[in-house]
Amino acid sequence: MSVTDEQQRFRTLYEAHRREVLSYCGRRVSAADAADACAETFLVAWRRLEDVPSPPRSLPYLYGIAARVIANQRRTLRNRARLRERLSALGVSPPAEPSLLYLQSEQDQRVIAALRRLDQKDQEILMLDAWENLTREEIAELMGMTRTAINQRIHRSHQRLARLLRSEIDSPAAVAPPRAEEAGA
Amino acid sequence: MTVDAIDRLLRQANPIPDPMQVEPVDGSYLFEAEASDATLVDIALEPEPGPRAKRRRRLIAAAAAVVLAIAASALVVASRHDTARTEVPVGPGPTPTTAPSPPTVNVGFLPPEGATPSTPTAGELVAAWYVHPTVGSSFPGSRQVYADGRVLSYQVSRDSGLLEQRLTPEGVELVRSEIVSNGLFGDDVDLSRGARGIIRVRNGGRLVLVRVGDRMLLRLAALETWLPPRVWEDREATAYIPSTYAVCVGRASSWEALPDPVQAVSLFPAPLPQLSGSPRRADDYPMGLPSGLVCWNVTTEQVREVAAAFDAAGIETEYEIRWGLYYRFDVPEPVSTAVDVVVWPVLPEGALGGIGGA
Numbered sequence: 001m002s003v004t005d006e007q008q009r010f011r012t013l014y015e016a017h018r019r020e021v022l023s024y025c026g027r028r029v030s031a032a033d034a035a036d037a038c039a040e041t042f043l044v045a046w047r048r049l050e051d052v053p054s055p056p057r058s059l060p061y062l063y064g065i066a067a068r069v070i071a072n073q074r075r076t077l078r079n080r081a082r083l084r085e086r087l088s089a090l091g092v093s094p095p096a097e098p099s100l101l102y103l104q105s106e107q108d109q110r111v112i113a114a115l116r117r118l119d120q121k122d123q124e125i126l127m128l129d130a131w132e133n134l135t136r137e138e139i140a141e142l143m144g145m146t147r148t149a150i151n152q153r154i155h156r157s158h159q160r161l162a163r164l165l166r167s168e169i170d171s172p173a174a175v176a177p178p179r180a181e182e183a184g185a
Numbered sequence: 186m187t188v189d190a191i192d193r194l195l196r197q198a199n200p201i202p203d204p205m206q207v208e209p210v211d212g213s214y215l216f217e218a219e220a221s222d223a224t225l226v227d228i229a230l231e232p233e234p235g236p237r238a239k240r241r242r243r244l245i246a247a248a249a250a251v252v253l254a255i256a257a258s259a260l261v262v263a264s265r266h267d268t269a270r271t272e273v274p275v276g277p278g279p280t281p282t283t284a285p286s287p288p289t290v291n292v293g294f295l296p297p298e299g300a301t302p303s304t305p306t307a308g309e310l311v312a313a314w315y316v317h318p319t320v321g322s323s324f325p326g327s328r329q330v331y332a333d334g335r336v337l338s339y340q341v342s343r344d345s346g347l348l349e350q351r352l353t354p355e356g357v358e359l360v361r362s363e364i365v366s367n368g369l370f371g372d373d374v375d376l377s378r379g380a381r382g383i384i385r386v387r388n389g390g391r392l393v394l395v396r397v398g399d400r401m402l403l404r405l406a407a408l409e410t411w412l413p414p415r416v417w418e419d420r421e422a423t424a425y426i427p428s429t430y431a432v433c434v435g436r437a438s439s440w441e442a443l444p445d446p447v448q449a450v451s452l453f454p455a456p457l458p459q460l461s462g463s464p465r466r467a468d469d470y471p472m473g474l475p476s477g478l479v480c481w482n483v484t485t486e487q488v489r490e491v492a493a494a495f496d497a498a499g500i501e502t503e504y505e506i507r508w509g510l511y512y513r514f515d516v517p518e519p520v521s522t523a524v525d526v527v528v529w530p531v532l533p534e535g536a537l538g539g540i541g542g543a
Binding site: 019020022023026027107108109111112115126130131155158159161162165166 | 186187188190191192194195196197198199200201204205
């Protein structure tokens with residue numbers, strides 16, 4: 001592949017998926033971090049262009065890169081959070097970082113808060129399904145799992161989310177069981 | 186809440202529903218970098234640790250183990266000198282930031298064979314509250330304090346089951362008076378069940394509802410951080426072992442009343458002689474029952490028999506949960522409906538473990 005071909009292919013890839021990749025990142029981290037993560041994702045894609053599959057598999061592949069970039073980024077953020085804690089202990093309160101969550105309705109925040117309480121892998125699978133609109137096959141390929149396993153995980157996660165949301169909405173039910181309809185059976 | 190409803194809620198909660206909302210930067214910077222012979226930094230996403238890195242990690246792990254061992258020893262020494270510590274004053278001041286030591290016991294729903302039930306079997310409730318996860322406590326969940334000193338806890342975020350700690354009479358009174366002195370009473374306060382910050386407390390010889398603010402809820406969630414060590418008879422949490430359980434039956438999903446619950450039980454795929462008498466109804470339980478459920482109070486041994494009977498009939502629990510057992514199956518004609526069978530522990534005041542809170 002000539003340099004020109006490479007550039008052309010990359011431009012096509014970038015133009016086709018830049019918004020999806022930035023949205024993917026923006027759904028997981030703050031706007032500022034999302035821009036960085038998106039740029040890093042395409043940087044990696046550019047460096048490894050020969051490994052990037054052709055459409056329609058290219059977008060899930062880019063999501064896979066973005067997921068790892070964000071994981072790296074989160075490690076940095078955790079370090080930053082620890083620094084913030086130390087500063088707070090000293091009486092210094094750094095301003096809160098802007099987040100898309102501030103723009104959301106209370107109900108959406110509750111849903112996302114419940115989502116964040118799931119296992120990391122389950123969170124990612126649910127977001128790929130509900131937000132990135134990937135097919136179950138695409139999710140299975142991206143996560144390195146079978147489609148059956150993905151289906152089961154999504155079903156179980158939906159049930160757990162229902163239970164978590166119910167326990168928040170029905171606050172008087174302190175030791176609340178999931179309501180019967182949440183079983184989804 | 187159906188699975189479809191959850192899926193819909195999730196899709197609605199998408200922070201960026203339309204990728205056209207975002208505007209990425211121009212990607213041509215990559216080509217410019219290439220054209221200028223700049224070195225593009227390759228990001229090591231999952232670097233394979235070399236031998237040196239592996240050795241360094243082993244050294245770090247060993248050092249961490251030593252530090253943990255030292256820290257654990259220090260904690261043991263410190264806990265032995267708890268009574269000599271400066272006590273945190275009790276009062277409505279800011280909640281100390283010291284993290285509570287949340288119970289970490291993790292037990293199955295049914296106690297092990299031979300486990301001694303918590304005593305006394307009955308107890309008078311002094312206070313009960315629920316700290317909603319959104320209040321911001323690292324210890325969300327419910328707690329119930331009894332006159333005999335027992336504190337039963339359930340943490341929302343941990344499948345730890347019901348846990349038991351014990352306070353001295355002074356400790357019980359400290360908790361009660363803390364709530365009474367800070368709670369809001371009166372007709373102008375919204376005391377509807379489900380409203381945030383509504384808790385039950387014994388005052389003037391009867392249980393009343395009061396409303397408290399989030400700061401108070403945070404304080405109640407972290408009793409361990411401000412109650413003086415001397416008022417804890419047993420601060421270490423252990424599994425609460427009930428002496429009675431309730432086996433409840435209702436129509437699947439809706440939990441509406443079955444026309445004839447006794448007949449329905451007689452048609453269950455598993456024979457359950459433990460449920461042969463007249464069932465209890467909502468009025469028989471201090472906090473009532475959801476919808477049309479009816480229940481039979483049974484002993485721990487009888488619950489084991491119920492679980493074994495369902496097991497033998499090939500009926501599995503719908504959930505692997507710590508707070509109860511939950512079965513769903515079809516009952517044949519003439520009942521011809523799907524039923525839910527839910528098993529909850531009966532708490533010392535007689536309420537069901539699944540129907541607590543305010």
